[in-house]
């Protein structure tokens with residue numbers, strides 16, 4: 001009985017113990033908060049790495065047509081099989097091609113408003129993506145990207161007229177006798193070319209002849225229906241969307257689709273299994289060659305970057321765990337001092353019949369209380385901070401007059417934070433283990449003390 | 459009072475105790491063969507010049523310090539033949555200690571100090587069950603020692619005499635068969651010491667525990683029916699004709 005009683009009394013009677021408790025609280029709290037924010041950041045990072053990738057990507061290899069008399073293969077058969085799977089939420093065919101865009105009538109100015117890309121230099125090479133709007137909306141965030149421009153009063157005039165039909169002709173379009181074909185342009189590209197809704201742009205591309213190997217260039221005039229903004233700069237500066245039929249026309253009906261994007265109801269749960277099943281079914285239907293690289297999850301496509309993020313998460317966790325060592329060391333130091341200070345008490349306890357084990361437990365219990373109070377309040381503090389980090393940061397920034405979190409330089413305007421319950425539990429357990437381990441040293445020393453030696457001293 | 463263990467008349471029985479300390483390369487023989495038996499209920503004064511080995515004998519008899527040779531029976535139990543934990547239990551239940559410097563725990567109130575041996579003796583469950591009764595016993599002791607208004611005070615808020623009375627109550631909470639005291643009045647002025655002794659002997663008369671009291675105080679020695687004198691690690695005098703053997 002005295003162990004509980006005395007350890008608690010020593011804990012409360014000595015102010016210095018507060019330092020140990022506060023140390024653990026701050027350590028655990030900071031660890032949980034930082035880890036939650038880092039997890040939030042890494043989630044965002046992961047999302048950025050993912051980019052426009054949908055859960056699964058099907059890229060049949062044998063799409064090239066050697067016999068021009070045969071029409072290009074259509075995606076419907078493949079889509080039917082994919083959509084039949086109950087785990088699939090949506091599937092969208094895409095025709096992806098490369099090309100260049102030049103604002104019509106501005107050719108002479110192109111040297112001034114040339115397209116500048118940080119990686120490829122001054123070559124206005126753009127990814128041309130042909131989509132079926134309704135299915136694309138199911139698998140990708142294009143609708144949101146379009147809405148970001150058209151719903152913002154500041155940029156609404158650069159947005160599409162009708163979100164449900166983004167390729168619809170803009171209002172007040174000059175009728176210059178050119179067949180109407182719509183194009184959606186990434187906001188950065190749009191700004192670089194100083195485009196306006198209704199502008200005509202010339203889209204150029206090259207199409208190889210699979211038999212002769214000769215490359216012939218094609219071009220068509222498209223009308224700008226609006227800009228989109230995903231927030232990810234590569235997409236916003238490199239991509240233009242077309243109606244899939246119109247893009248097929250541009251490339252001479254060379255092919256009608258190149259990939260099928262698949263969105264699942266629950267990728268975390270079903271991703272790998274669905275990928276394998278679809279691969280098998282499509283192979284059986286002879287829609288892919290079945291050599292194992294035509295159906296991929298988005299993680300397959302970004303494997304090494306994902307691995308790097310996971311690695312970062314672990315690395316950060318391990319390094320931050322050093323904080324717990326510091327907290328444990330504080331308890332060690334305080335308890336060591338207390339053992340020296342309490343030599344006489346230890347002698348008295350022995351004289352009154354306390355065993356060595358009892359003395360050991362008493363001092364370990366002090367550390368246990370430290371850890372309990374510290375870790376629990378630290379966990380509460382850390383979780384609270386992780387949840388409230390955004391208002392907290394705003395308040396702190398306003399108070400000290402310095403913008404701690406610069407929202408301009410990130411794509412997200414609240415501080416990302418995700419609490420991982422397992423991590424919280426591990427941190428709390430770690431704090432306990434660390435504190436008790438450190439406390440064991442002075443506690444054993446206390447138990448080894450010669451009671452008489454302790455009593456003689458006055 | 460505790461019932462005597464079978465086949466013994468002695469609360470404390472010390473046989474052939476020798477103790478030597480190694481100080482550097484020299485061996486210091488502090489006790490050189492001590493035999494002392496104290497019957498239940500007998501108060502014994504232990505006197506002798508400083509350095510005679512009185513405190514060392516008390517520590518050995520109180521199972522705090524292991525002798526180089528010899529045995530100690532407390533209430534019939536051979537204390538130095540027990541495991542450390544069993545020995546701790548004997549110390550807790552059968553020996554009451556009073557020290558010259560009180561040795562109270564500074565963070566505990568007077569009442570808590572008195573209850574400490576009981577807290578050590580019982581598991582949390584047992585203690586909770588016996589709590590009311592134990593508290594009552596402790597408060598009774600403190601009241602008899604004139605400390606009823608002091609039960610919640612910390613040792614630092616008490617005078618020397620009050621502290622020693624708290625220590626006395628603590629030593630008696632388990633009603634031990636033997637009380638061991640090392641110069642209990644050595645740190646008190648004579649009037650205060652006198653009052654403490656008055657209480658101690660009053661208590662002894664009602665409870666009949668045996669006592670082994672080290673003292674320099676002739677008045678204290680005179681209160682005891684038996685006085686044992688030590689010199690250079692040996693017993694050189696014992697007023698109880700038959701008791702020295």
Ligand SMILES: Nc1ncnc2c1ncn2[C@@H]1O[C@H](COP(=O)(O)OP(=O)(O)O)[C@@H](O)[C@H]1O
Pocket residue numbers: 479480481486488506507508509510511512513514515
């Ligand atoms: N732990 C020890 N180490 C060495 N010498 C000791 C130790 N304890 C006691 N002594 C010596 O034993 C002798 C007796 O001491 P003690 O029993 O305290 O005598 P008393 O209480 O009669 O004054 C003294 O000379 C003392 O210095």
Ligand SMILES: [Mg+2]
Pocket residue numbers: 512513514
């Ligand atoms: Mg002495």
